[in-house]
Amino acid sequence: MQMNDSQRIAAPRDKVWEALNDPEVLKAAIPGCEELIKHSATELEAKVKLKVGPVKATFGGKVTLKDLDPPNGYTIEGEGSGGVAGFARGGAKVRLEEDGLEATILHYDVDAKVGGKLAQLGARLIDSTAKRLAGEFFTAFGEQVAPAAAKEEAGDALPDASAAAEKKGWLGGLFGGKKQEADADKTSEPAQ
Known part of the structure; x- marks a missing residue:
């Protein structure tokens, strides 16, 4: 399986580098x-x-960091075993690029192999699970590295949602009110 992508993190490159080397942040x-x-x-x-499809497993493994080039990047190589579920081994090349003074683009290229029951699940399921896990990692990593920026982004989304709710409420009141008036007129009219 091969996967490459990039993610913008609202923090300076030095801070992202520190976080990539902090076991508590990574955990x-x-x-x-x-x-x-x-x-x-x-x-x-x-x-x-x-959990990958129907297979649940606890993987234990070792990770080695190579080609360290602070604060620009490194190569990760690892191997893990999940018992009867199978194994995974591979590596990732991680590169950090400054995006202005207060942001960093994290680029990664992953090459991994799986075996055992995991390999029997099929490439599509494994690829989609890997992409989902990468997305979850970067969301959580971004929140760890730049919590204020993550809160601002969440805060920016709230006014849009509340404005939409207000508009819907206003339109609902406008159209709902006319319907209620029409219903009231129908009930107050004498039957002929």
Whole structure:
């Protein structure tokens, strides 16, 4: 499976780099992560519980960071086993690009292989699950790195929703009121 994408994070590149190397931030952002232990600057160990289609498993694995180029990026290589569910191994090249002074574009290229029951599920299910998990990771990672920006984006969405509700209420009142008046006229008219 191969996947590449990029994500804009509302934080300076140095802050994003720090977060990418902070096990607590990563643990909070990785979907299903139960444990993330940093053994050294380049070695981590993780325990992640995932559901891929009908297969649920807890994966334990080791992750190695290579080609470190602070604050520009690195390469991640890892391998994990989920017992009878199967295994996953692969790597990702992560590159950080400044987007102005207060934002960073995080680019990633992933190449992974799965085996066991996971491989039997089919490429479409695995690809769609991987994309969903990547989306969940970046949403949570962005909230960890730039919580104020995430709240502002959520706050920006609220006025639009409330304005739409007000408009709907106003239109509903306008049209609902006329209908109620017409219904009242019908009931007050004497039967002929």
